[in-house]
Amino acid sequence: MNGSGFDGFPPACFEFLATLEQHNNREWFISMRETCETQAYLPAQSFTSSLGLALKKTHPEIVFDPRTNGMGSMFRLARDTRFSRDKSPYKTNLGFRFWLSEEARRAKRVGLYVHLDKSGVRVYGGAHQLTPEELATFRDHVAQDRHAAALRRILAELENMGYELEAERLARIPRGYAADHANADLLVYKSLFAISPKVAPDIARKPELVNECAAHAAALKPLNDWFAEALPLPSSAAV
Numbered sequence: 001m002n003g004s005g006f007d008g009f010p011p012a013c014f015e016f017l018a019t020l021e022q023h024n025n026r027e028w029f030i031s032m033r034e035t036c037e038t039q040a041y042l043p044a045q046s047f048t049s050s051l052g053l054a055l056k057k058t059h060p061e062i063v064f065d066p067r068t069n070g071m072g073s074m075f076r077l078a079r080d081t082r083f084s085r086d087k088s089p090y091k092t093n094l095g096f097r098f099w100l101s102e103e104a105r106r107a108k109r110v111g112l113y114v115h116l117d118k119s120g121v122r123v124y125g126g127a128h129q130l131t132p133e134e135l136a137t138f139r140d141h142v143a144q145d146r147h148a149a150a151l152r153r154i155l156a157e158l159e160n161m162g163y164e165l166e167a168e169r170l171a172r173i174p175r176g177y178a179a180d181h182a183n184a185d186l187l188v189y190k191s192l193f194a195i196s197p198k199v200a201p202d203i204a205r206k207p208e209l210v211n212e213c214a215a216h217a218a219a220l221k222p223l224n225d226w227f228a229e230a231l232p233l234p235s236s237a238a239v
Contacts, residue, residue, distance in 0.1 A: 006050035008206040009116065012039040017092050018118040024088040029077075036077070041068045044094055047210070048073045051114070052098065054214040058221060059111075061101040073097050093117035098217075100224060103233045111224050112217050121204045123213050125220030126193030127227045134231050139174060139187050141230040148183040154222045155194070161219060164195045194223055 016035055020028075029036070045066040052064030052073070065072030075095040081087045093115055100111035113124040130138060141147050155165060168190040173179055177187055196216040203209055 006043070006046040006207055006210055008209060009043050009047070009204050010039050011205060013043060013094075014118050014201055014204075016040055017094070017116075020090060021092045021118075024090055024092065026089055029090055040094060041074075044068060044074050044096070048096055050207075050210045051096075051213050054210050055098060055112070055217055058214070058218045059098075059100060062111075063099040063102050063105045100228065101233075107233050109231075109233070111228075112220065114213055116204065118201070119198065120201050121199040121209065121213065123196040123216035123220065124193050125217070125224050126191075127231070128191045128193055130191055130231075135190065137232075138189070138227075138230055139177070142186045142189075143177065143181065143183055145182065147226075147230065148186055151186060151226055154226055158194045158219070158223065162197045163219070165192070166195060167192045194220055196220070 012035065016032065016039055019032075023029075045068060048064055048066040052062060055062045055064075066074075068074045068076075070076035073096050075091070075097070077090050077094075079086075079089060079091055081089065094117075096114040096116075097110040098112040098114075099105035099109070104111060110128070111125065113128075115122050115124065127134075127138070142151060159165060170188040170190060173181060173184050173187055177184070181187060196219070199209065199212045199216075203212055
């Protein structure tokens with residue numbers, strides 16, 4: 001390990017994830033548990049802490065947790081297959097969540113997500129899986145022209161920088177808004193997030209990955225700031 005605590009994800013981590021795609025079963029996974037612990041989980045813990053500390057420069061209230069049991073920043077590899085057609089027991093990627101504040105963590109509102117798989121790393125920002133109450137608040141906010149204009153500027157700037165935009169949309173404008181509303185294209189969103197250009201595996205194998213991800217988080221900050229204003233945290237999360 002270097003002074004920052006993170007030396008990069010080892011090649012064996014990417015090999016493990018690639019092979020897991022071919023052998024996605026409990027027997028194989030159990031036989032590879034030591035490899036998973038040493039080549040994936042341990043560097044993942046170091047990555048979480050190193051990136052979390054780096055993010056504090058632009059996100060002073062950022063919250064991160066290096067635990068790998070599903071209670072911390074890293075999502076568990078085991079999948080919940082109860083309501084899924086895909087019964088594969090394990091994910092074939094590592095996923096990390098960072099909360100923009102302790103209040104956001106209590107409200108279970110993730111601000112930044114980092115996705116690592118065999119092909120590289122991407123950083124996500126925005127709003128995902130909004131509750132019905134959050135959707136109503138979002139729509140009231142984005143229905144106002146000045147807020148809609150600000151969001152359009154942010155999205156255009158991100159696209160110009162090579163970020164991809166993904167969203168879930170309603171088939172038609174939600175009830176309560178005119179069909180010809182000036183911001184109808186934004187009112188139909190159910191979720192909206194931006195995804196960074198991919199960081200190649202050769203960078204992910206080096207300590208520089210932390211700075212790459214922190215730079216993407218900084219670029220995504222205007223979008224996250226917009227949603228933080230649009231969706232004030234509930235009072236129960238602020239206690």
